[in-house]
Amino acid sequence: MIRANHAQGEATQLLAVGITHKTAPIELRERFAFDERETKRLLEELCDGLLSEAMLISTCNRTELYAVPKRPEVTAEYLIDFLVSRRAMTKEVRREHFFRAFACGAVKHFFSVACAADSMILGEAQILGQVKDAYRLAAEAGATKTILNRLAHDAFNVAKRVKSETRFSEGAISVSYAAVELARKIFSDLSEKHVLLVGAGETAELAAKHLIEKNARRISITNRTLAKAEALASELGTSNVLTFDYFKERLHEFDIVIAAVGAIGEILSVADIERAMQRRRGAPTLLLDLGVPRNIDPKSASLYNVFLKDIDDLQGIVQKNLEARKAELPKVERIIVEGLIAFEQWQASLQLAPTIRALQEKLEAIKASELARLKPKVSDAEYKRLEQLADRLVGKFLHLPIKSLKSPAPTDESLESKLALLRELFALDERNAEK
């Protein structure tokens, strides 16, 4: 029922259209990506004539337009055609590649997007920041007013509640982060542990950054190309670089070894690990083999106190966490619905505002005229008391009808009939007409 009378009296209907990972393949989605400059320009153009409010979310998984049209002819199909023509993709894209949502549906969808319940990877952390950026851009472009301002802030609250009241965002959902989660299940304090990165590629870097986030401080790096190892070491803020020919000699010093060297195959044999374990006197070692093909002989897993995990093993942790997030979806849905109800109540109160204001003005006018009539006949002290009495009476007379109006109405029609009755009983429209 997001059809409300604004202060200006215009009809408003929230619409949402978009292309997402659920409706279209990446080849199409990527063509609809908008950068910040394009987004602002588009919003300014839309709000110039077609829409009274607009906001565009553009990420790698979605491009969504939220709009409050100025004119009834601006429909979801109209906006879809507008976006398609804007990208000159009338041949490749069909309307079926877009989702469309109206009123409550649009609000619910926006809340789901903000709390990552609609994301490709459930509960992912980035989307809320992207939604906040989209709102900032829309506000800077002067494209947000009453409805979208409220919608955005309600969505941020819903996302905050989901984060604090559910376990929807918990657990690693990438292999490199799963590696760190595993390390934390074996060792209690990563700041005391020596970590060796074998390889200086993107995978090793990502795993090292996650380890640093969890307080790992003693990180050493080795790589076939020494310069790359040194570059990564400086990026990670460490000076511990080992030459590739020498690192096996010092393998026993490390509690965690992350091997992520691509296209080279086995680097560490069972004999290498066995030798290191003998020198470690049985102290546990976590070997994370993130290389494809694998860099560590899988037979090493049978050695005492050696924890060897490859990408497939870590994928198990990712899968478990994704299932745990899926299990939290009903709780997330409940929070979204609660947010939706709050938004709807606020929306309904927008409809009530002109009537309540008119009623207040009407009673205030009666009070003022009666007091003016009595003023010459009473003393100043008596007038003050009468004024107080009149204020109290007006307050009490207003209380019940306003309370009744603000109580949830079962349907739009019953709310409209309540408003009509009130306006008729107190002749509010006549007064407005006189005005």
Add this chain to the structure above:
Amino acid sequence: MDVTLRIFSLATPLAYIGATTAYGADFFWKMEWASAMKRPLLFLTAIVHLVYLHLLVAQSGYPPIASVFQLMSTIAFTLLVAYVFIELSTGVTETGFFALSVALTFQLVSSWFIEDAPPSNENLKNPILALHVVSALLGYGAMAIAGVYSLLYLMLLKQIQTNQFGILFERLPNLELFEKMSYNAVLFGFFFLTVAFVAGAIWIPNSNISLVDFKLIGTIVVWAVYGAGLLFRNRLALRGKRMAVMLISGFLFAFLSMTVLNFFSSRFHSQ
């Protein structure tokens, strides 16, 4: 048995059931009420049990170890106190269900079978014997905690090794912490067992205890094995799984010598 004692003999196992249920509900289902109530219930259990033991002492005039069932209740209390100490010092609450389950088992058996009038034993009024008993109980309590943590270590280790990342992987603390807590519990337990031995050695000439008493020999073996393990821990690479298996075996052996064998004897040490 007077009314107050009867009430507390019922309230004590009920308190254990309440606390264990709260810890379990929080661990397995993350229930809000359980999370909020588990620690108050833990303290309540400790208080109720303390009052119960105090009433037993008031009834007989000596420590509640005159029968195997009194002894089991005292062991449950020792386990509870040891767990409270560990929880407060480490802040780890996820192991509560497992530690309290062991204490609950002891208390349930005790409450079910405990006699209205326990056998009298004048020897128990001797202060050296009291020191011997209290130290031995603290020692065995700590060994039991070490055994429980070692068992949890093995269960978590199995999940990690087999890539079965279940609820234990998700909720339990890390392996290193379990190893550290087990080790500290063993150090604590070994110290008190040593005190128990010294006090026992002083007291033996005044008693008619046989030096070939099976439980005495068994306890000496446990003490010696734990001592050797602590002394040569590094040299023997007694870490991880090996240490966990050793601690569980030690606990089971001690448990058998302390309890099951007592079913065949009317007194703690047979003669």
